[in-house]
Each structure stands twice: as structure tokens, then as C-alpha cells.
Amino acid sequence: MPHRNAPLTETGRLRLARCVVEDGWPLRRAAERFQVSTTTAQRWAGRYRVLGEAGMADLSSRPHHSPRRTPTRTERRIIKVRLLRRWGPARIAHLLGLVPSTVHRVLTRFKLARLTHLDRATGRAVRRYERSTPGELVHVDIKKLGNIPDGGGHKALGRQAGRKTRSGAGYSYIHTAVDDHSRLAYSEIHDDEKKETATAFWTRANAFFTTAGITVERVLTDNGSCYRSRDWHDALAAAGIAHKRTRPYRPQTNGKVERLNRTLLDEWAYARPYRSEQERRDTFPHWLHTYNHHRGHTALAGKPPASRVPNLTGQYT
Template identity: 85%
Template sequence: MDLQLPGTEGWTVLAGRNGSGKSSVLQVLTLALSRLAHLDRATGRVIRRYERDWPGELVHVDIKKLGNIPDGGGHKVLGRAAGRRNRTNAGYSYLHTAVDDHSRLAYSKIHADEKKETATAFWQRAHAFFAQAGIAVERVLTDNGSCYRSRDWRDALAAAGIVHKRTRPYRPQTNGKVERFNRTLLDEWAYPRPYRSETERREAFPPWLHSYNHHRGHTALKGKPPASRVPNLTGQYT
């Protein structure tokens, strides 16, 4: 549904009916329209934002599939036509990511697939990362991907006493913290500059992730980085 603000005559009519000035009507309608961003497009229901009370209470886990950059660069370097030709057989990368709900602290690694063995091994390393930071993980939230429905995944979480929760089907916003992280890494790491190879892009990932965790201000954290909520995070001030 497309909503449009009325013209000058419309403002006058609305203001007259409401007994208010045109500027007041504009403020009310602008605020109402901005709230559409908080609606679930599929149902029209309000998306309820939440934040867990302490680190480890809930960790969001997800996999982001990215097309690899061929040697010589893609369309940003070569132009669209040449970049498309050079793209053949470049393959894909899979970013496995775990984000703590309370602190937004992220652990993320690039892998060649999203198989159950890869996802499970990733989680075991992520769990160790959070433990080293002093975070005791209680629950993990994932989508319904096959790797997260595997016995390997189930057993790894059960052995650590971690509860596994799944998102509702076709509702990725339920896993919103890691989905938001994925959008940030696309904007700030994956696509902001014309890399000339996949190797070059991958080499830029660890420094970017360090900056995200230790230095980059987060609006949900009042402009502070995730490290501000994780006192035991190593390398916090480097």
C-alpha cells in the first residue's frame, strides 16, 4: 500500500477538521508514516523490539551467502558486462555469524559451505569465543536451516547445556540482531569498495570485525561499541 502526503489544499482541509495548524498535522502524519518501518510487511503487525537483560541470555546465529569476487574484480572494477563474464565459476562464500543479543558482540567466520559439520564446528568456536569474553551462553536462536536441524547441532548444544530455539518460518525478523549485522557487513565491508579479488576482500574482514566489536558505535547501545558491554573482551583497547 502506497501512502502519500496531501498537497497544500489537503493540509488546509485536515487542519480545519482537526482544529490545528498545518504544521501540527504534518508532524502527526510524518510520525505515523515513519512507524510503517516497524511493521511486518507480511502481516501488518507491529514488530516488537526487545533486548535481553544480560550477555549470553540469547545468541543469534545465521549464515549469509555471498558471491565470491573473481580475480581481476567484478562489475565495480571492470564494468557490468565484463564483470558478469568474469564472474563465471567464482563460487560462493558462507559467512557464519553469532551475535549476542544484549551486547551485539559478534563472532563471524567465512566458510566454503553451510553443511551441518561446518555449522557445528563454527558454533563450538563461537561458544569458546564468548566464554573467553566471560559470557555464559544460555540460549541460541537460529532459523530452520537443515544444518540447524541436524543431530550434530542438537548434540553440540545439548552437551553444553544450551537451549536451542528456532525462528518462526518465513519470519527472519525474529532473528533480527544477526540479520541487522548482516546488513551492516554488506554495507561496510562486502560492497563499499571495488575489491580486485576474493582474497583481498577476505583479508579486509578481520580488521572490519574488530572495529565493529571494539570501536564502531551502535545506535542501540547509545553510540557505544559492543565491547562496552563486555568487560572481559580481549584486545578491547587496541
């Protein structure tokens, strides 16, 4: 496609060439008629004589030879290091004695995925998916989190003083359910991850999704003992919900809830120094509401999960 300031389109070039070749116009006359130089008129007339109408299309500007291109052997070494070690351009360049921009250009030429798009364990591109409707799949997981002792931990008191208050603080267990399509989340903080606690949590989570107009069809969990219990199985079966489990040692299969776990650590659990565990827990409902209703999600084009659940109560509060 010609650039916006080009004097001739492909149709105009063809008309010019036919005036010269078929109608016998002098080059100067044709150039004046189509308001181009004599050289340009000569070029298109020459292409028409050799290639016909097909010669009126733009040719590639890529050179036939690139004597300064990175040698093939060096390119192979770059690709080998990338695949074996999953390094970025800067580290590969330091190892091979190259310039990072050269390494980046080679990786781009061979369409190697960004490191953020790779599974670090296997080096393969991550397969991303999204269910087409809310409720088709809900991810469930438990995040173990150290409690903050009364008076504050190391973030509030410093490392040395924080160690003295840490012993005996115990742990919290954050039970979370995330809808695959909308990323709508329901979460509770408990003191254990027993089967009774997990089952009771799911009963309330399912009621939350039902209130939002979402009918849960299947649930995906890891292979934790609470999810392999009879209580958990009976609770899902009673609601007509299918249960799927991830492959062992493959947490990325349950990646959407794993990513939410990281988000809540960054934006809630460790976002500021708290003076007690209760103080941190008191802020959790507000954070979760913000996540569902107001916080833009990168996978949803910057919109919150509530934007995909029109029936969600309190969507506009």
C-alpha cells in the same frame, strides 16, 4: 507551568486574588503591589471568584473550535491508505491531492508509527526487545555471498566486463553469531553451509564468548537443515545450551543477526571494489574487530559492543 518570564506564579496569583476578593483591595493597588497590569489583576480576581483556588492554574491554549482543521473524512482516507499500503506522507498526499505537511500532521495526530518502526508485511508496530544480560540469547545465521572473481567483479571492471568474469566464481557462506544484549559478534567465512561446518563454527564461537566472560544460555537460529541436524543438537546439548528456532518465514524474529548481515554487506563486502575474493576476505578480521571494539552502535547509545562486555580481551586496542 508558567513561562520563565511570567510575573506571577500560581502562588502569586492566589495571593493577588485573595487581596482583592477577601481583603477588599482596589484593583489598582493590588496591581501595583504585585507589579502587574490592572487587567491582569482583574482577570485573576475574577477567576478566583468563580473557580476558587483551582482557577489559578494555567488553562489550555487549544482553541475550542478549529474550522480549518482537515475534515474527518479526509483524515480517515489518509489513515486507510497508510494502513493498507504503508506509504509515507508524500505518496499519500499525491494520491489524495493534499499537501504532504497536512498528511504528516494527521499521521502525527493519530500517533501512527514511523514506517521504519513497522513490519512491512503486516503493518503492525515492530516489537523490539533486548535481553538483560550477555549470553542469555545468541542469534546465529548464515549469509550467502557471491565470490569476487580474480581481477575484480562488476564494481571494479564495470557491468559489461564484470559479467564475463562472474561465471564459476562460486559463493561464500558467512556464519555469524551475535549476542542479543551486547551485540558482540563472532563470524567466519566458509565455502559451504553443511551441518559439519556449522557445528564446528559454533564450537569456536562458543569458545570466543566464553573467553569474553559470556556464558551462553540459549541460541536462536532459523530452520535451516544444518540447524536441524543431529550434530548441531548434540553440540548444544553437550554445552547445556538450549536451542530455539524462528517461526517459518519470519526472519525478523532473528532480527539482530539479520541486521548485522546487512551492516557487513554495506560496510565490508560492498564498501569498495575488491580485485579478488581473497583480498576481500583478508580485510574481514579487521572489519569485525572494528565492529566489536570501535564502531558505535545505534542501539547502544553510540558505544561499541565491547562497552557491554568488560572482560573482552583486547577491548582497548
